[in-house]
Amino acid sequence: MNNTSQFHPDDTMLLEFSAGTLATAPSICVSAHLHFCSKCRAQLLRLDQVGSQLMSEAEPLELEEGTFDKVMANLDSSQQIPVKVDSQQNNYPFSVTKLLKNNLVSQTWKRLSSSVDVARFETGQEDFEVALHKICAGGKTPKHDHHGLEYTVVLKGSFSDENAVYREGDFLIRQPGDVHQPMGAQNGECICLSALSAPIKLTNPLGFLMKPWLRINPM
Amino acid sequence: MGMLKTESKNLANPRINGDRVAVLKSTEKRSDQWSQLLISVGETHDRQAFAKLFQHFGPLLKGFAHASRNEGWFPGLGDDLVQEVMIKVWNKAAGYNAEKASATTWIYTVARNCRIDMLRRKSNTQHLPLENEDFWHEPDEETPISLLQQKRSEDKVQSSLAQLPKEQDEILRKVYLEGKSHAEASAELGLPLGTVKSRVRLALQKMQVIVSTEAQE
The missing domain is CATH 1.10.1740.10 (RNA polymerase sigma factor, region 2, helix turn helix motif)
Structure with missing residues (x-):
C-alpha cells in the first residue's frame, strides 16, 4: 500500500503492462507489485496518459447503425457501486486474492524442502508456473540456478540473499545463470509470489532430492 | 506556485x-x-x-x-x-x-x-x-500524483507527441494502438530489440513520462 519497495519492474515492463502487451504471468507479478508501490502506480498513470492520448488521436470510425440504441437500451438504471475490498483482512493484491479463491491447484501447501512450501496456481497459460512460496522463519532454501526467467514479488515478511534484503512489495527478476540462496527472515515466515519460466537447476550435489524445484508444472 | x-x-x-x-x-x-x-x-x-x-x-x-x-x-x-x-x-x-x-x-x-x-x-x-x-x-488511496502534476504531464504528453521523430512515433503506435509487444514490433520493423526499446525510452523521455536512466533503481 505504501511506498517502501526498493526493487521495481523496469520502465519497459511497466510500459508493456500499460499497453496491455505483457504476458499473463509477468502481468500478475507486476500487478502484485503495484498493489504495494505508489511510485510505480504514479509512473503507470503517466504511461496510461500516453496510451489515452494516442487513442484519442486514433482515426475515428463510424459506428454501425443501431450500436448507440443497443447500448442505450442496455443501461441499467441501478448502477453498480464498486465494492471496497477490506484491505485490513487481506493485504494481498486483488489478482492474487482471486487466484487464491478460485485457482489453487491444491488446497494444501506442498512441501518442497524442510523450509519451503509451495502452492501452485492454475492461470490458463503454459509459459510460466505461477505459485506462492512460503519460506519459514530463518529457513534456508536450496542454493539454485535458473534455467529461465523467474519473477518474484514479496507479499508478506521478508527474505534475503547474498545481495540484499527483500521486503513486502519488492519485485525481482532472476535471469538464467543467476545462482542464489534465499533465506527467510528470522522474525517470521515469508510469502512470495513467483512466476517461473523454466525449471530451476540445483547446484547442491544432493539437489536431486529436491526434485520439485526441478520441475515446471504448468497446469 | x-x-x-x-x-x-x-x-x-x-x-x-x-x-x-x-x-x-x-x-x-x-x-x-x-x-x-x-x-x-x-x-x-x-x-x-x-x-x-x-x-x-x-x-x-x-x-x-x-x-x-x-x-x-x-x-x-x-x-x-x-x-x-x-x-x-x-x-x-x-x-x-x-x-x-x-x-x-x-x-x-x-x-x-x-x-x-x-x-x-x-x-x-x-x-x-x-x-x-x-x-x-x-x-x-489518495491520488498518487496531484491533479496539477497530472494536468502538466497530460499537456506535456499531448504537445510533445506531435513533435516526436517519425520512427519513435511509429513504435509507440505499434505498442499502444496495435497492441504489439516490443519483440513483435522488433520483428515487424526488422530492428534489433534493443533499438526498439531505446526508441521507446527516448520517446517517453521526451514526453517526460520517464526520467533519464539514472532514476532506474
Missing part, C-alpha cells in the same frame, strides 16, 4: 482536508468537458451526459479496436468493443475518481482491458481464470 514544490497531496490541494465529496464536485478540479460528463453519469445516472460521451468516444473506440489485428480479431470486433466498453463506463462511472485520472485516460484503460479480454476470449479455448481487468484493481 509554492504548491508545486510540495510532495504532500494535502498541501497541493488544501480543500482535500475538508469534504472530499465537495472537492470532487468542484468544477475547478477537473474542468475538461468529458470528465465533467463522466462525473454526471456517476453521480446522477445522467443519460444525456452519457449520450454525449458515447458520441465522442464511440468512434474513437472503434478506431482503437481496428488498430489491433492481433490473434482473435474479427470484423465485428469494433462495434462489439464499443458496446462492451460503453456499458462498462455506465456501470462503473460511480467509481470514477476525477482526482486520479481524466475521463479520457480512465476510458482508455477500460477499453484496453476490454480489447485484450475480447481478443483472448476469441483466440483461446481454455478457460482463463484472470481477466485483464483483474490486474488493474488499485488500492483505494
Whole structure:
C-alpha cells in the first residue's frame, strides 16, 4: 500500500503492462507489485496518459447503425457501486486474492524442502508456473540456478540473499545463470509470489532430492 | 506556485482536508468537458451526459479496436468493443475518481482491458481464470500524483507527441494502438530489440513520462 519497495519492474515492463502487451504471468507479478508501490502506480498513470492520448488521436470510425440504441437500451438504471475490498483482512493484491479463491491447484501447501512450501496456481497459460512460496522463519532454501526467467514479488515478511534484503512489495527478476540462496527472515515466515519460466537447476550435489524445484508444472 | 514544490497531496490541494465529496464536485478540479460528463453519469445516472460521451468516444473506440489485428480479431470486433466498453463506463462511472485520472485516460484503460479480454476470449479455448481487468484493481488511496502534476504531464504528453521523430512515433503506435509487444514490433520493423526499446525510452523521455536512466533503481 505504501511506498517502501526498493526493487521495481523496469520502465519497459511497466510500459508493456500499460499497453496491455505483457504476458499473463509477468502481468500478475507486476500487478502484485503495484498493489504495494505508489511510485510505480504514479509512473503507470503517466504511461496510461500516453496510451489515452494516442487513442484519442486514433482515426475515428463510424459506428454501425443501431450500436448507440443497443447500448442505450442496455443501461441499467441501478448502477453498480464498486465494492471496497477490506484491505485490513487481506493485504494481498486483488489478482492474487482471486487466484487464491478460485485457482489453487491444491488446497494444501506442498512441501518442497524442510523450509519451503509451495502452492501452485492454475492461470490458463503454459509459459510460466505461477505459485506462492512460503519460506519459514530463518529457513534456508536450496542454493539454485535458473534455467529461465523467474519473477518474484514479496507479499508478506521478508527474505534475503547474498545481495540484499527483500521486503513486502519488492519485485525481482532472476535471469538464467543467476545462482542464489534465499533465506527467510528470522522474525517470521515469508510469502512470495513467483512466476517461473523454466525449471530451476540445483547446484547442491544432493539437489536431486529436491526434485520439485526441478520441475515446471504448468497446469 | 509554492504548491508545486510540495510532495504532500494535502498541501497541493488544501480543500482535500475538508469534504472530499465537495472537492470532487468542484468544477475547478477537473474542468475538461468529458470528465465533467463522466462525473454526471456517476453521480446522477445522467443519460444525456452519457449520450454525449458515447458520441465522442464511440468512434474513437472503434478506431482503437481496428488498430489491433492481433490473434482473435474479427470484423465485428469494433462495434462489439464499443458496446462492451460503453456499458462498462455506465456501470462503473460511480467509481470514477476525477482526482486520479481524466475521463479520457480512465476510458482508455477500460477499453484496453476490454480489447485484450475480447481478443483472448476469441483466440483461446481454455478457460482463463484472470481477466485483464483483474490486474488493474488499485488500492483505494489518495491520488498518487496531484491533479496539477497530472494536468502538466497530460499537456506535456499531448504537445510533445506531435513533435516526436517519425520512427519513435511509429513504435509507440505499434505498442499502444496495435497492441504489439516490443519483440513483435522488433520483428515487424526488422530492428534489433534493443533499438526498439531505446526508441521507446527516448520517446517517453521526451514526453517526460520517464526520467533519464539514472532514476532506474
